[in-house]
Amino acid sequence: MFKEFLNKLKNKKRIGVFSHLRPDGDCVGSQIALCRWLEKNGYEAKAFNEDDVPLNLMWLLDYFPIQKPTEEMVASCDLIILVDGNAVHRFGELEEWQKKYSLPMMIVDHHPDPENGFDVMVSVPEASSTCELIYKLFSEHDAEQIDEDTAKALYTGIITDTGSLQFDSVTPETVEITADLLRRGNFKPNEIIEELYSNKKLAQYKLLSKALTTIELYQDNHIAVMYVTQQMMDDTGTSNVDTDGFVNYPLSLQGVKAAIIFKDLNEDGIKMSLRSRSEIDVNIWARQLGGGGHKKAAGAWHPGPLEKAIADTIEIGKKQL
Amino acid sequence: MFKEFLNKLKNKKRIGVFSHLRPDGDCVGSQIALCRWLEKNGYEAKAFNEDDVPLNLMWLLDYFPIQKPTEEMVASCDLIILVDGNAVHRFGELEEWQKKYSLPMMIVDHHPDPENGFDVMVSVPEASSTCELIYKLFSEHDAEQIDEDTAKALYTGIITDTGSLQFDSVTPETVEITADLLRRGNFKPNEIIEELYSNKKLAQYKLLSKALTTIELYQDNHIAVMYVTQQMMDDTGTSNVDTDGFVNYPLSLQGVKAAIIFKDLNEDGIKMSLRSRSEIDVNIWARQLGGGGHKKAAGAWHPGPLEKAIADTIEIGKKQL
Known part of the structure; x- marks a missing residue:
């Protein structure tokens, strides 16, 4: 699934990874896990989002920092990867900058009907979440690279995008992946659930x-x-x-x-x-x-x-x- | 885990299986799955509960009928199995009848501190649910006996007793079991979730x-x-x-x-x-x-x-x- 993706990465050094505006658990989780994968495999990764990460996902920033992009930062990248979105306008000012710099651009996403113009598309609309796809990037390449923090980030995205494994997008394989993440991450589901859902305001x-x-x-x-x-x-x-x-x-x-x-x-x-x-x-x-x-x-x-x-x-x- | 349990069943014919009063998804699910296991393996199974099955679990009765027990019905059993409870008084009038008939009695349960006096106890407090234990009865014996209806009954119990796999009782193995049940039962999580949680009253x-x-x-x-x-x-x-x-x-x-x-x-x-x-x-x-x-x-x-x-x-x- 990631063959073309891996080919495109060759000879690239600095990679800018964007999650979509108004970020949710799946885009932040997949962004952080992908950045960790890139760093483990010799690339320099930058995680970008124009918006603030919501309060219930802030703890994920300990695993990889997400910064607000500037034109300069983006222009200095060799390649841009968009996660969890299929149209450049969902990623903010990047759309304007891209007109100027025409950087190579890839997406990893599970939304239907992606727009044209990406150099590589890992687009799987039937996947439960983008985190499920990033899990496959790890498992196709080297599953041992899924460390505790990466496991928690990927778990977060699958859980938030499936309503805790309740939606019809969930396959037996999706569920098996979460079991593998619990095992590799050595955590209990409630540790993550607490962070995600137990911070309601009166x-x-x-x-x-x-x-x-x-x-x-x-x-x-x-x-x-x-x-x-x-x-x-x-x-x-x-x-x-x-x-x-x-x-x-x-x-x-x-x-x-x-x-x-x-x-x-x-x-x-x-x-x-x-x-x-x-x-x-x-x-x-x-x-x-x-x-x-x-x-x-x-x-x-x-x-x-x-x-x-x-x-x-x-x-x-x-x-x- | 079920060796003693299986031994005790030998030479028995009619088995009465009780779920606890004010029944929930785990006791009804495990009761129905256990009765189906018993019938597949040559026993005559009767499912008993004094209380009504709640509206959101009624569909499970298509897989095995649960009846209100009478003294006569219970007295005609060779053996009683209690699921999802560790004290006879949680099963209603049975407590009185049992004083009279002293039938052999077993429990399959995951609550702590079971009372004494049972002939066989499959008591695993660290299990997420009694359905997880009944799943193990099937898998130790012959996992192929888990048909679609049984898979749905067991899935229901695990999901309801773990808040959709969110509690700290959930292990990677619990999650793997639900993946296996989805596969064997050939259903989507939302089919069951709808039945369980989408019947709120205004x-x-x-x-x-x-x-x-x-x-x-x-x-x-x-x-x-x-x-x-x-x-x-x-x-x-x-x-x-x-x-x-x-x-x-x-x-x-x-x-x-x-x-x-x-x-x-x-x-x-x-x-x-x-x-x-x-x-x-x-x-x-x-x-x-x-x-x-x-x-x-x-x-x-x-x-x-x-x-x-x-x-x-x-x-x-x-x-x-």
Whole structure:
């Protein structure tokens, strides 16, 4: 799988590895593990991201530092590797710099439909996570190079991108890989889980409390809707990031086939996240609202107001049932 | 591990397999898988439980029926096997009947400190779940006997008793077993996860919404307290079972070392569940309130009223910090 990738690395020295904007566990985990692999194999690796690493992933920076890139830093690289993203614009200013420097560029990613123009693509949409792919880079090359810190970084990405091995992207092999990582890393799952999920803020629960009271069911309880407003955030001292995971509440209701969270955040319209746990294709649904995404998770915007956004969305969703 | 167990089965014909009262995924999963093993190996198996199987596990009954036992049914068995419990009183009326009939009795269990008096004990407190032990019965004997339905039953027990492979009881071997079950059962994790966790009631969220507003932090944010009252249940049309999992909310707050949920349910006092995610031993804590349990999860009662129960509990907990 990594033959072309390894060929392209030959004669290169300084490699810039980017994780995507608004970084998550999988992009940070794979970035750090890949940088560690590069250093173990004689390359000079630099890890870049324009955004801050979220609080619950900060501990991973002990294993490899991630820095904010400058044009100068990037221009001094011999090669750029993008992890966990399939379009250069998802990596920030790099897109502009690249027009100027045309550095060789590779991706390692599991998102569908990558854009053209990369020198090498390790693109495996059926993989559970990019960390699963980086694990394969190690195991194809020399699995003994997976040390404790690398194991923890890779484990983090697989766990966060699969909802703790619960999604349909998980294969028996994915699960075996996590077992191997637990063994090589000599750690217990709860050590990582604690870091990732046990740092909720009380304000977040106050917001969740308000959001839960807004849930309404439509279409014979097959569609569930929840909303969050700027007022609710102001009252609780929270912001948009604090709604992370909220959509899973309406989605877990008995009989619900699809759920939508509407965010009315004093922005230019209402932001919607659509989720399916049935044959309903929320990508088709979202496209009719001018958005898009995947079959099971998609997003769209509505000019508002909130009530109209909900009514219009349900009207379109009806046809999906 | 199962040598003595297999010896004891010799010359037996009708085997009664009990899961414990208020059954959960691990006891039902192991009971069903064990009954299927017994039938595949020439025994007549009966699965018994006095209580109803919870809604989210009902689908498992397609793989093997569980019936409410009568004295007559039990008396006609040659042998009784208890799964996922280490004391006969946890299995209901069986305790009385057993005094009369003194049937040979075995346990397969992973709880610490089993009581005396069983003919054979497969007691492995360090196992993640009883299903992990039943998996070993199959694999020591003939792993090919793990068919699709058996794989799903065993997977259910391991997943529910480990919080989706997140607890510190999970070893690399536990994870490898789930990979083997996914492969043999030819299913995706989300098929089971949906059955187990996606049947929430809207009323339950209305209760959760109210409960979340009660969270208070004590002792430098190291102790978190949440409460639920009968009034809150009446207002939302819910009951005690709907508070399942609520304690995980205060427990997941940043910096929290232990959390307690107080339930003031018009009963004879206040019911408390204590949870730790630190070196705080909530068993010691609960014992000082006349209760007990494990290091990380314990329970106790307080005569009330609620405010006094909280104040007294915090006072005792202080010494644990």
